[in-house]
Amino acid sequence: MKRSLTMFLRALRLRCPNCGRGSLFVSWFDTAPSCPGCGLRRDRGEEGYFLGAMAINLVVSESIPIIGIVVTWVLTYPNPPVLAMTVGGMIGAVILPLLFFPLSRTLWLALDLSFRPVDIHELNRPQTE
Ligand SMILES: [Zn+2]
Numbered sequence: 585m586k587r588s589l590t591m592f593l594r595a596l597r598l599r600c601p602n603c604g605r606g607s608l609f610v611s612w613f614d615t616a617p618s619c620p621g622c623g624l625r626r627d628r629g630e631e632g633y634f635l636g637a638m639a640i641n642l643v644v645s646e647s648i649p650i651i652g653i654v655v656t657w658v659l660t661y662p663n664p665p666v667l668a669m670t671v672g673g674m675i676g677a678v679i680l681p682l683l684f685f686p687l688s689r690t691l692w693l694a695l696d697l698s699f700r701p702v703d704i705h706e707l708n709r710p711q712t713e
Contacts, residue, residue, distance in 0.1 A: 596690075600690075602697060622702075645677075
């Protein structure tokens with residue numbers, strides 16, 4: 585449990601959940617092939633590995649505009665600002681997935697590592713791309 589919490593805290597800092605030393609990103613949208621600290625492969629050697637990260641990103645970043653619209657509607661009823669809610673919701677629905685992208689990847693890796701700890705063979709493996 586403590587190990588999982590540590591990994592999630594590292595993920596929130598966009599660090600490698602396994603070691604916490606290395607950044608997994610070379611840019612906002614591009615991950616390094618492996619962690620510079622421990623050598624953990626970013627995709628753990630599995631094709632389509634970040635499908636879970638995409639799901640996390642979709643659920644979290646699209647829920648926020650919906651919650652904002654609902655809260656605004658409830659607070660301003662019976663005269664909700666429909667245009668502002670529509671524009672704000674559309675902007676949020678486009679921008680939030682981009683902002684949340686790297687965090688969704690590190691959180692997904694932390695979640696996966698909580699259930700499937702690192703095997704020694706996953707570290708420092710040569711990249712085959
Ligand atoms: Zn690492």
